[in-house]
Amino acid sequence: MSTAPASADQRYPLRSSRAFRWGMFVAVAVIMAIGIVLMFLLTQATGNRELYERNYGRLFVINVAVAALLLLVIAWIAVRMVSRLRQRKFGSRLLVKLAAIFALVGFLPGLLIYVVSYQFVSRSIESWFDVKVEGALEAGLNLGRVTLDTLASDLANKTRSAAQELADTPAAMAPLALERLREQLSASDVVLWSGTGQLVASAGQSRFQLNPERPSNQLLRNVRSQRAVAVIEGLDDPGGLNNTRIKALAVVSPPTVGLLAEPRILQVTQMLPSPLVANAISVQEANREYQQRALGREGLRRMYIGTLTLSLFLAVFGAVVLAIVLGNQLARPLLVLAAGVREVAAGDLSPKPALQGKDELGGLTRSFAEMTQQLADARAAVDKSMVQVNAARAHLQTILDNLTAGVVVLDEQGRILTANPGATRILRVPLAACEGRPLASVEGLETFGAAVQQQFDDYLAERRQHGLDHWQQSFELGAVGAGAPGNVVTLVARGAEMPGEQPGRTARLLVFDDISEIVSAQRAQAWGEVARRLAHEIKNPLTPIQLSAERMEKKLAGKLAPAEQALMTKSVQTIVDQVDAMKRLVNEFRDYARLPAAELKPLDLNALVSDVLHLYAREGDGEHPSHVPVRMELDARCPPILGDAQQLRQVLHNLLQNAQDATEGAAVRQVAVKTQWNEGSRRTRLIVQDSGSGFPEHILKRAFEPYVTTKAKGTGLGLAVVKKIADEHAARVDLKNRVENGLVLGAQVSLSFPVAA
Structure with missing residues (x-):
């Protein structure tokens, strides 16, 4: 919720309008000037009997009115100050303190002078009418008369x-x-x-x-x-x-x-x-005045005391008013500074008011305003720099997030500081949740983390000697992550040292990429080349060998003893059978090398699986025996995929044949084929499970290479063909053993296909 910015009067409570301040100052000055003039006239009236008798009453009343007006002004100011203090307005306490100090400074000396003057006037008036004074005046008067x-x-x-x-x-x-x-x-x-x-x-x-x-x-x-x-x-x-x-x-x-x-x-x-x-x-005039004042002694005393008291009131009231006005003038720059400091502390660097006075406090407010403006300019520059830095950081983060390579930043102890999504995708471990932990302590990455740490240690030692700027090494990871245990991931990693976020500290940059597909493609290409050459080099001599053995059997038929004839017949049959086996192997290698490119079209995977499994459900089919039951679980939500129906049929046949072969000798012989739709990744999975003994560890690492098999009569080309067809379909192949409570329940092969656009 946004709030409107506070006005200047709200942010600076003592900042009243200039007209009001000048009006108050002029009014107070006029009142005090009138009081001073009236007080002067009153003191003159006390020394002039005729003026005293004629104007003293009116002057005294006017002075009382002026004193009352000053008292009302003081009361109004006091009420206003108390109201501001109760409302907890900023600066009210400081103003009250300054006003009290100035008022005490003016009141206490005035009170002391009043007490002393009161005693002096009282005793002086009494001394004026002493008997000795009266006798002296009488004697002087008589002396004058006698002389005349x-x-x-x-x-x-x-x-x-x-x-x-x-x-x-x-x-x-x-x-x-x-x-x-x-x-x-x-x-x-x-x-x-x-x-x-x-x-x-x-x-x-x-x-x-x-x-x-x-x-x-x-x-x-x-x-x-x-x-x-x-x-x-x-x-x-x-x-x-x-x-x-x-x-x-x-x-x-x-x-x-x-x-x-x-x-x-x-x-x-x-x-x-x-x-x-x-x-x-x-002497005559003195005696006459003495007699007159002797008659009005008490009135004279009251007149002087009243004049003195009224003078004290005017002086004190004027001092209090001046104290408040001057205190306000003195406090105003301090309050402006205090309010500005509070706003700066709150992060508000908007332009601050500056007083135009020529004193030090006015200069201080101007310096503070200039400092605040400089801070605002510096903040604007910093904000602009931060915007640029954030933009560059966001740009860099966007690049890192969209990199296919994995990027991990480690500290000096090997703890994970940050990682991009590519690292999580390649290692299949949520590295963002492992920040602050050593890479070697992450489950499944213990060997990899230790190897990386060792590479950095060796690199730092060699860099001091040879000036190396990075290291590069390839790693093979098995059973990485929970998503695809058993897969072998081949990584090429590159490491370097970089400045850390804190001065004097360094960080370690680890960049790696998954080259498993490249290695697999290279191996497939190599095996394809080997298969092509084997088909060419081996198949040609096989026919002459078979024909020569058969011709030799014909030529020697009936010419050998029975025992020798039997041995020769058996040997020839063995040669023929092995040649046929060699021909089949060569043909399979030829087919693997000559696998045509896939023609991708929208394809209903569920319909394809149902059509293939319909063959495995029939009894007595010699080509597709059904001695092992196959269970089908299809997800009706699966959308069409892009695929080649003929090649995918071959994939299904290869996987089902391997699954049925793996269940031989198992207590429970069962094969399951499933399809699943993943809304998050928007991919369709084809899963084939068996209830056999699972893949051996050494097979998991090389399962997709040709001629890697656990079957005595197998060629090891089934999964290699599956992998090659999956690559043609941009599908990911995962192999793993199904484990429950430490027991292997069988093997699982899954292919994840992208959906048709």
């Missing part, structure tokens, strides 16, 4: 003395006197007023004013009642640091005593020193 009062009282006394000096000064001389008095008193302005508040004379700055500021009526009344008064002006005016002054007024008594004499008022203005005024104002 002393300066005012001193100026008032001096003004009273100066007023007494001006009592006798006429009005016309008043300006000069006032100027001199201004210099003596270091005053900035000196004015002489009439009793009704009219300007009489002036010196200093008021001289340049058209309407100098006249004293108030209340002040004039105080002067008349107290004779001398001093007041401080400009201390509470905005920007009064350079305009703070002491005005001292004193009554100037008239020079004469009378009802019309009007007292005058002397006004002296002296500027206060700027440092003194500044210090006095600072």
Whole structure:
């Protein structure tokens, strides 16, 4: 079952869209920027009373909202991370670990600073409102007041003395006197007023004013009642640091005593020193602010602690958000690499994503992607090479499978590594099931395997001395395989050494072919040539010999004594009989040599067998005696074969005659003729069985050669003719002894014919 390939987001779970990542980054950056700005404004509000009273509440609420929004973002990210962790998505644990590390790195220092700052702020606020501080401020305020009062009282006394000096000064001389008095008193302005508040004379700055500021009526009344008064002006005016002054007024008594004499008022203005005024104002402002904050001490403490706590929350929340964002950025290349490594380990060499960052991790992902691409190219080259190798191997295997020769590869110990079907067909042993076993241990191939091993040993020894590249030897195998025991197989084998599959190891190549048919054909051809020459060389002298013996018997008839006549008659008869025997033998050899080529036509083998056996079922036939019963078992499934009816009749007669002769002297005399159809090999078999003593071992090896027989009167040409006719029909002849429980039950000859197309 095939599955669709995983998408990029499925293979890399942390790979979100670029727009989403940038949107999250911008949103978090905006929230943190707003929080920082609001925190700055909040800290500014704590140092400005008016700004604090006007905007602190709103700033605090907005900062709380920003902190809550950051908390919601953190909660959403945490829920998402927990969900990914529960779903066992790849990379979730690493991201959680990195986020936790960054969060702890940001939270623990912030918590430590918060604890220290909390203690510092609490103790600092308490220290601000100490009794000593309050007493110091009060003492400073009193000192300023006393100083100013002393300066005012001193100026008032001096003004009273100066007023007494001006009592006798006429009005016309008043300006000069006032100027001199201004210099003596270091005053900035000196004015002489009439009793009704009219300007009489002036010196200093008021001289340049058209309407100098006249004293108030209340002040004039105080002067008349107290004779001398001093007041401080400009201390509470905005920007009064350079305009703070002491005005001292004193009554100037008239020079004469009378009802019309009007007292005058002397006004002296002296500027206060700027440092003194500044210090006095600072002490006054400090005392006023201290009193105000002393009244709101607990509120101030809550304000600072709240601001500090909110700053901690914003810092920690911002640190956590940055930790998650930065952790994600840091973990993303690692997760890309980890996912890529997992895919490569699973065999997936598809192109891997590479980050475009300029840092080392981005370069590492690019290097990994390049390495993966190189691996993919190498795998493609290997796959292409493997396809070529497999094609060549399949081509070679096809060649080996279709070779008529047998090919067996052995290891250094002679164990079978592989074998082609040709080897199994020739040796008639399932070598594929014997892989891993020594060839000499396979049943039926012990002698052959030992001989092959010896040939390889000799070859290796001689190769070191003479540089041989192969060895070649012929072997004769008897009773090979279970399919045809008793057959003699002649093999020509060739061996060589070849490289093994493992480096440094060698294998042994054994190639052999069955030349039994070639040897048999050569022998048949040789026997045919011998038979032809025997028929020519022997038959010609036989007739003169017979005629000479008969003529000699005629010439000497009646001329010899009876005993000698009898001996001569017997000798002549012997010569004639032996000549006849020699003629029959020569005729059989002639017939074997002159056996005509078969005319193959579609033939019903069952019908042919029935027709021939019909002759053997009749009693008293001198040519085909039926003293041995013949049992017939025909397979109705047998299809027609290609054969020559006349030659196959001869084959049947020869086999039946041999079978009947073999049963002579047997306890059970019985011959069976069978036909069988083999669906797997698509061949039809003709089987002739007897109940005799079977073939001797030496006969099995040369049964098809002419003049090989066990019968005293036989010529040994019967099976040779059968073999020659079988070759003409492309049939395979098998001979074996039927054995059961170690006892030979008789002989069996079978011919396997191909069916007609």
